[in-house]
Amino acid sequence: MAMQEPTFFILTALAEQPLHGYGVIQAVNDLSGGRITLRAGTLYAALDRLTEEGLLVVDREEAVDGRLRRYYRLTDDGGAALSAEVDRLRANAALAAARLRRTTRLAFGAAS
Amino acid sequence: MTGLERDYRRLLLAYPRAYRRARGDEIVTTLLEAVPPGRARPPVGDVWDLVRGGLRQRFAPPHGRGYALVALLCAAAVAYLALGAAIRLTTASENSKDSLFLASAALLPHDAPLVGDQERMLTTFGGPTEVELTFATRSQSLDDLAVLVRDRAVAEGWAVDPIDAHRFTLERDGRTLVVTVAGGVPAEPELGASFHTRYPWPAALLPVGIVAVLLGALAGWLAGAWTLRRFRSRTPAGQLLIALTGASGLLLVGAVAVSTAAELDVSGPTLFTGTLPEGMGLAALALTLLLAAVLPPADAAAPPRPPTDLVRVGVRAVTAAHLAFGAAIATVLVSFTVRMVATGADRVAMLSGAHDPKDVLPLPLYAAVMVFSYAGVVLSPLLLFVSMPLLGIGRRRVSPLAWRVLLAAAISAVVLPALLLTPYGGDAALWFRD
Structure with missing residues (x-):
């Protein structure tokens, strides 16, 4: 089944390095070009679900100025799920691109 | 603690206490880091997001399509049970019930050793009381029996309509009875006659029925979602027990609901579902809740088992x-x-x-x-x-x-x-x- 876009970006954000809650929100915002701004309730529901599915684990905790930051890390399963999704998206994109090329060639003949 | 943090902590009350204890500090940290600087109050978007997240954490079935479907089935089953309970409670005026029962018993031939049954059930909202007289194999034909019963009704002071395919309508004191004379059950030859009286539900009680269905569906959904959330954290043996009991309960209630729906068509001979299967279904569903409440959770702190x-x-x-x-x-x-x-x-x-x-x-x-x-x-x-x-x-x-x-x-x-x-x-x- 296709991965939801916020899930895709959360996993992508964590692919590089472990991040804490706000770090994930920032990274997802950057990666999506400002399209997706996660709010805390939505973010933690997603983190809970992904942790439960074994795609994420808690990496470490940090207490800064009486605040608690918990860092999340991608598991091997999480990496595999993300790369499966990447393959799926790539295959879809290649398919669409090939069709578009063929249509363009038919429209403009073999002149190019 | 700033006013903003206090506001956020208050909003987190939407979440269950155990969840708040485990994640509250972490979520507040994230909220305070993410809020634009200079804000004194949480943005409306955050308020909505936290309330929704908290309610989902409390009341929604676990993630996954299968769970939502099971919760829907629970909602439908409890809605049906609630409607049945509402019908029984609101029409418990035993007096009118008994007088009609006796009135229809008086229609039977004197020599018929009879067995009677009265059931208040959902036939239609409003509409007449249905009386079905079932005769076992006897010397008389059904046509003769229908005429005989109709004559007795005239003698009892009922206004009667002509017989149409062993069915006729009686009226007295503003009451309407629809009488059907039917062939009996060959398996019970010793039985002279049996009759069933079916009382429709007063049309005026339709709003009560709608409220019962809505409240029942809500209760069923909440109970189903709660059971499913508990189900997920139980041991495999516990899960099997909960699943078997719950599936049996839903199946029984579903079977009763389907057979009741089938009986809404009163033109054919009616088969009566007693309250036993319904009671058993209810008992099984209650037992499922009990099992979900008392069975021990799988030990989450235990070292991860080999796959x-x-x-x-x-x-x-x-x-x-x-x-x-x-x-x-x-x-x-x-x-x-x-x-x-x-x-x-x-x-x-x-x-x-x-x-x-x-x-x-x-x-x-x-x-x-x-x-x-x-x-x-x-x-x-x-x-x-x-x-x-x-x-x-x-x-x-x-x-x-x-x-x-x-x-x-x-x-x-x-x-x-x-x-x-x-x-x-x-x-x-x-x-x-x-």
């Missing part, structure tokens, strides 16, 4: 389910046979009501056997869709003993329900239903 082999777990679970259903059906057959042999009665005598199955088994065991044998007739053969593939792929992956036990369990899932379909098994089931 479980799904085939082995599946073989064990399916074998247990087949055997549980099989044992219940076998108990019905064996207790019928033992009782018959011990008392020297024949099959007809066994069904006369003189031999109570509850004398043979203690009541809790009787109820459990009843629920599991009822549900097993349907669920056990359905489970073959799981156990047959498991027999194929599990051959090399589980011990030969476990494989053979599953094979025997799968065979029992065919043989035992099939035995209940034989005349002898049918009598046993009928006797056990009491």
Whole structure:
């Protein structure tokens, strides 16, 4: 089944390095070009679900100025799920691109 | 603590306490880091997001489509039960019930040894009371009987309409009865006549019915979601127990609901579902809640177990389910046979009501056997869709003993329900239903 876009970006954000809650929100915002701004309730529901599915684990905790930051890390399963999704998206994109090329060639003949 | 943090902590009250304790500080940290600088109050978007997240955490079924479907089934089942309860409670005016019952009893021929039954059930909202007079094989034809009954109604002071296909309408004191004279049950030749009176539900109570359905659906959804959330954190054995009991309860209530819906068509002979299957369904659903409440959770703090082999777990679970259903059906057959042999009665005598199955088994065991044998007739053969593939792929992956036990369990899932379909098994089931 296709991965939801916020899930895709959360996993992508964590692919590089472990991040804490706000770090994930920032990274997802950057990666999506400002399209997706996660709010805390939505973010933690997603983190809970992904942790439960074994795609994420808690990496470490940090207490800064009486605040608690918990860092999340991608598991091997999480990496595999993300790369499966990447393959799926790539295959879809290649398919669409090939069709578009063929249509363009038919429209403009073999002149190019 | 700043005012903003206090506001956020107050919003987190939407979440269950255990969740707040585990994640609250972390979420507040994230909220405070993410809020634009200079804000004194949480943005409206955050308020909505946290309330929604908290309510979902409290009331939604676990993530995944299957869970939502089960919660919907629970909502439908409890909505139906609530409607049934509302009908019984709001129309409990026994006086009018008895007078109508006696009035329709007075229509029967004097010499008819009769058995009567009155059931207040959802036929229609409003509409007439339906009386069905069922005569067993007698010398008179149904046409003659219909004329006889109609003449008696005239003598009793009813205004009567002409007979149309053994049906006619009576009116007296603003009451309307629709009487149907029908052929009897050949299996009960000793019975002279039986009659059923069906009372429709007053049209004025329609709003009460709608409220009952809505509240029932809400309660069913919440209870289902709660049970499913508990279900997920139980041990595999606990999950199997909850799933078996819950599926039996839903199946029984569903079967009653379907047969009630089928009876809404009153043109044909009516089959009456007693309240027993409905009560059993309700008991099974209540037991499911109880199991979800008391069964211990799987130990989350335990070191992660080696990855479980799904085939082995599946073989064990399916074998247990087949055997549980099989044992219940076998108990019905064996207790019928033992009782018959011990008392020297024949099959007809066994069904006369003189031999109570509850004398043979203690009541809790009787109820459990009843629920599991009822549900097993349907669920056990359905489970073959799981156990047959498991027999194929599990051959090399589980011990030969476990494989053979599953094979025997799968065979029992065919043989035992099939035995209940034989005349002898049918009598046993009928006797056990009491």
